[in-house]
Amino acid sequence: MSSSRGEAMKQMIVHCEPKLTQMALLEEGKLVEFAAERSQNHSLVGSFYKGRVVNVLPGMQAAFVDIGHKKNAFLYVDDVLHPNLEKQPKEKPAIESLLRVGQEVIVQVMKEPLGNKGPRVTTHYSLPGRWAVYMPNADYVAVSKKVTKEQERSRLKMLGEEIRQGGEGVILRTVSEDEQPEAIAGDLDLLRNQWNLIRKRAESSAAPALLHRDLSIVQRFIRDVFDPHHDELKIDGAKEAKEAELFLEEITHGSHLPVSVYQGHEHIFKAYGVQEQLERDFSRKVILESGGSIVWDQTEALTVVDVNTGKYTGGENLEDTVTRTNLQAAEEIARLIRLKDVGGIIIVDFIDMEQEQHRQEVVDRLEVGMSKDRTKSHVVGWTKLGLLELTRKKVRDDTSMLFTKPCDQCDGTGRINLIGIH
Template sequence: MSAEILINVRPQETRVAYVEGGILSDLKIERKTSPTLVGSIHRGTVIRVLPGMQAAFVDIGLEKAAFLYVGDIREDVDDNFLSSVDREEPLEEGDDDKPHSHHVKTPIQDLVKEGQSILVQVSKDPLGTKGARLTTHLSLPGRFVVFLPTVRHLGISRRIEDEAERERLRQLVQKINPSGGVIVRTAGDGASEEMLKADIEYLDRLSKEIFKNYEKKKTPGALHTELDVELRALRDMMSEEVTSVWVDDIEIHKKVVKFVSQFMPKYKQNIVLYEEKKPLFDLYDIDIEISRSMERKIWLKSGGYIVIDEAEALVVIDVNTGKFVGKKDLEDTILKTNLEAVRETAHQLRIRNCGGIIIIDFIDMEKESHREKVMEALAEDLGKDRARTNIVSMSQLGLVEMTRKRIRPSLIKTLCEPCSYCDGKGYIKRKSTVANEIFRELERDADMLINKKTNVVIHCHGDVTDWIYEVEGESLENIEKKLGRSVAFKIEPNYHLEQYEIFFV
């Protein structure tokens, strides 16, 4: 299916949309005030080691200390990271596109010490109250390969499914015999030996330059940063399916043309400067789709809908039939709704960039064959996702647990902020609740007012005052009897609905 890449540039924000068959299928947004740190390499200083958590906090020159887990620390972290990799050792092959897990058994207190300088890479952006997550296993992505200067590993992208092609790529990389590890990316499918060698040699030189900068730099700070979002997107998304890359800024267009000419010359003619008055993203109503993806409820074409709640620990997706009543029987209606929800869910996860643990609550299905159809459809649609996903089987209640690799903040976290009125809770107390809180507090103060000639004045929000006079008149009379005096209210227009103060004057 043909695709296009749209690069929309503004002074403080750059947006990149991947449109497939006229439909938005991937979106990247980066603002100058909060650029991504993922992929950047730093000289860090260990400021605290926590044996109880098997983790350490590392100063990498940011406001907030970064987090380093013991499983992300090389056993030879003290060594020269280039000379510690023996080129004579055979490349350790893996069946997937990532190095074998490093199950570090050495306690963290024996690996790093407070005050120690280490070379680290950001693997996850800061999120909420958490600092950036770090690793000492460096990876440098190129066009065709990802170079791993600290390990001897050979991997092939799982998206390259042809066994003959996988074997050809393995033999080519072994023949090149790089100084570090190599993962051949999906774009490497069909790449010649010269292409792979040029990519590997460039990244090898880059890794050596990074290490030299590490030796020179004496304080925590950045040594290498990732490409800007527009170049990063082209490196990762450009393929034979992409017929055009539209850029609506002349300076960025020149930058993109130069980048593509150097690293992907065969696609140079696909880069087009967009000069029309109509906004670039309006060609495919992308802004409408972005607004839709920030809604909690997403309607399906059939009349059903899904509800997406993004919490701190996980993302929950609930599927409902809504207005869809079907044509045959209940089971058929449920299956059709669930299958439609599968497609929309996979689409929304990509656009929203949701990550971590995801729970999907499908409508209960009685037939096992229907459950299998839904699971097969989910696996197929998630297979198109560039982010790594893992699906757990469906439970008897119709719940599906899955994970999606989270690297950067989601669309909601990027474009939105917690509601200042409810403080991000999503709800506030009812007016009746606040009124009864006032009455209960007055009851507690009743004894204090005996034999005292004081007036009671409640300062509160106008809506609460209206509620008390219109609905809680009986309760107000009751509390005035207990206090032996009348209660006056003063409306404070700047008060929060839940805020009140009691004054005795």
């Protein structure tokens, strides 16, 4: 695979405990993603279940499906219709014409249980591989928007049409850029075989039943963001390192850098500067290099970010000082949203700027930063009150929630940070 895309060299630093795995992703030494997974709480997103419809709600155009968990899964009418919009009826049908109580259906989890809500599921199935995403019933070919060269987009689109069968759908991922057709076709074959196994298990299983579980966090990050020819992977567990090595063998056919087993006496997060960055970046107040600051506050409905000039007075005039602070804050906010895995509505209170040109520069800087994020996001724009509104797809609880607990001194209005080494 070519690495001529100008991407920064990455390091995956993995800390393993008997019941917890923590993974930090560094780009040129800077922390950009952090994820953790407890062994008893394996992520549900991406997993397939054979479920049974237990309730159909015409007023909500939705159904509840028993997939074997404490809370029933939520299945909205849009997630029952054909995954290709062009093949959907012009008039949206009633949910009761599509599903009935007692009906068994294969569903895939698209959103974790959050708060009092059960998982959200869909029948728009997708199986991500290294170079492609396989959608057994979607009947279209798409190319990642991050592949910008028109000639390469055309090549990948034509290749997708050649290798898909019948009504299958294929998305060519960003890493498929400049990749050999044989590798992409082989990836799709593996995913197609995986889907056939899921269907066979469904035929022989009684609902509710787990049919397929998505990969572990380490395997997901290797599959989605790791360049096996240039990036480094360091793990402080010999068993986990061996498993990662075998997974790399499977997806690269032996063409990759070896996995390093960390054997230092110091904690791996301290040795690679991860712990210091975690403590800084997951604080409520983050100091910018210029001396300005950004303050994070989270509610159940949204996240609010406040930008302050702080000690920074380095511009030629007030407007210049404010704009420089806001531009630096925009870059940092984009990184921290990705790092903290913040989802839902996000409101940013930048320092007031008088010139429209400067306001647009701040939006552009934020959009460039968020374009590096694999999770779908959208900068909505400025509100009438001068706040910048954006949204980011919420798939799981924010990472920080796994490592905080309610403060017993303020009845839960604050949280005690436990992230990193403990």
